Amino acid sequence: xxxxxxxxxxxxxxxxxxxxxxxxxxxxxxxxxxxxxxxxxxxxxxxxxxxxxxxxxxxxxxxxxxxxxxxxxxxxxxxxxxxxxxxxxxxxxxxxxxxxxxxxxxxxxxxxxxxxxxxxxxxxxxxxxxxxxxxxxxxxxxxxxxxxxxxxxxxxxxxxxxxxxxxxxxxxxxxxxxxxxxxxxxxxxxxxxxxxxxxxxxxxxxxxxxxxxxxxxxxxxxxxxxxxxxxxxxxxxxxxxxxxxxxxxxxxxxxxxxxx
Numbered sequence: 682x683x684x685x686x687x688x689x690x691x692x693x694x695x696x697x698x699x700x701x702x703x704x705x706x707x708x709x710x711x712x713x714x715x716x717x718x719x720x721x722x723x724x725x726x727x728x729x730x731x732x733x734x735x736x737x738x739x740x741x742x743x744x745x746x747x748x749x750x751x752x753x754x755x756x757x758x759x760x761x762x763x764x765x766x767x768x769x770x771x772x773x774x775x776x777x778x779x780x781x782x783x784x785x786x787x788x789x790x791x792x793x794x795x796x797x798x799x800x801x802x803x804x805x806x807x808x809x810x811x812x813x814x815x816x817x818x819x820x821x822x823x824x825x826x827x828x829x830x831x832x833x834x835x836x837x838x839x840x841x842x843x844x845x846x847x848x849x850x851x852x853x854x855x856x857x858x859x860x861x862x863x864x865x866x867x868x869x870x871x872x873x874x875x876x877x878x879x880x881x882x883x884x885x886x887x888x889x890x891x892x893x894x895x896x897x898x899x900x901x902x903x904x905x906x907x908x909x910x911x912x913x914x915x916x917x918x919x920x921x922x923x924x925x926x927x928x929x930x931x932x933x934x935x936x937x938x939x940x941x
Contacts, residue, residue: 695721699729700754703739709747767890767899768799770931774924775802775901782917784808784905789825790898791833792817794841796826799899808883808905821846821860822853824875824885825902831867832889832897838864852877872918877907884910886918888925893933901925 698719703710712730716723730748733739740751771788779786779802788800795817820826821841830838838861846855854860867873875885885904892898901924903917904910910917926936 695719695725696729696733699726699733700738700750703748703750704754706747709742709745709749711745711747715748766932771890771899771901771928772800772802774928775800778802778901778903778920778924779804781920782903782905782913784903784909784917787825787902787904789829789900789902791820791826791829791900794820794830794844796820796823796829796900798825804905806905806909818879819847821855822849822875822878823902824873824887824904825900827864827867827873827875828887828889828900828902829897831864831873849879850877850881854878872922874914875902875904882907884914886910886914886921888918888921890925890932891929891934893935895934895937898932901928 698721699715702715702719706714710718712723712727715721715730716726719726721729730739730741734741734751737751737753739748739754741748767790768788775786775788782804783806784804785808786802786804787798789796789798791797796819798814798816798818801814818826820830830841833841842857842860846857846860847853848855854863863873872886872888875883875887877883883904884907885902887900887902889897890899890901901921903921
């Protein structure tokens with residue numbers, strides 16, 4: 682490790698140490714107490730705290746001169762908790778789904794116009810795909826990505842579709858108005874299809890997962906070679922719908938009541 686990388690690692694360690702120490706004190710902590718407990722030099726601790734304040738990760742009560750975690754830290758914690766719960770809850774269902782369909786199942790979440798793959802359960806039948814764990818692929822041309830994008834606010838959809846779109850295969854849809862229609866249809870029907878739009882020879886069906894607020898929190902897809910998926914896409918979609926509803930319910934989702 683170079684001296685520069687060691688310095689960066691040390692700086693990151695101090696930031697995390699300070700955040701963790703603040704989180705241990707529900708009534709806040711003073712600079713003096715923080716320095717004493719962490720053994721970080723006072724000038725360094727103060728400088729880090731000022732930066733964290735500017736970025737809204739910590740706040741300072743000027744009456745008590747005590748630091749507390751601020752909104753950004755709480756937001757990160759909540760998002761992390763939500764994702765952990767999503768993965769933990771989904772794993773057994775994905776394993777069952779991949780076993781019954783014989784195909785590979787993916788769990789993903791939305792991130793700035795992309796889908797990030799959090800978990801994969803491989804079926805007994807082989808598959809070749811660029812969708813690896815941790816991979817970040819465009820939402821507009823992947824089945825799971827379109828299922829996620831369709832339920833985003835219109836402003837977010839506009840922002841994604843306003844950017845130049847790459848045509849990955851002959852079937853990739855890059856026409857902006859056509860994509861609006863596709864996303865509206867997904868929102869209406871509740872599922873999306875990827876007909877070789879991201880990778881040639883690969884077809885998948887995907888559905889959203891909702892949480893207790895009724896908002897989309899993730900999506901699941903079942904993917905396989907087109908020649909295998911074509912004949913069983915309807916059955917797979919039915920099984921996927923059941924699985925996504927069960928996971929959503931586990932996360933506190935309540936289906937809307939149809940009223941006449």
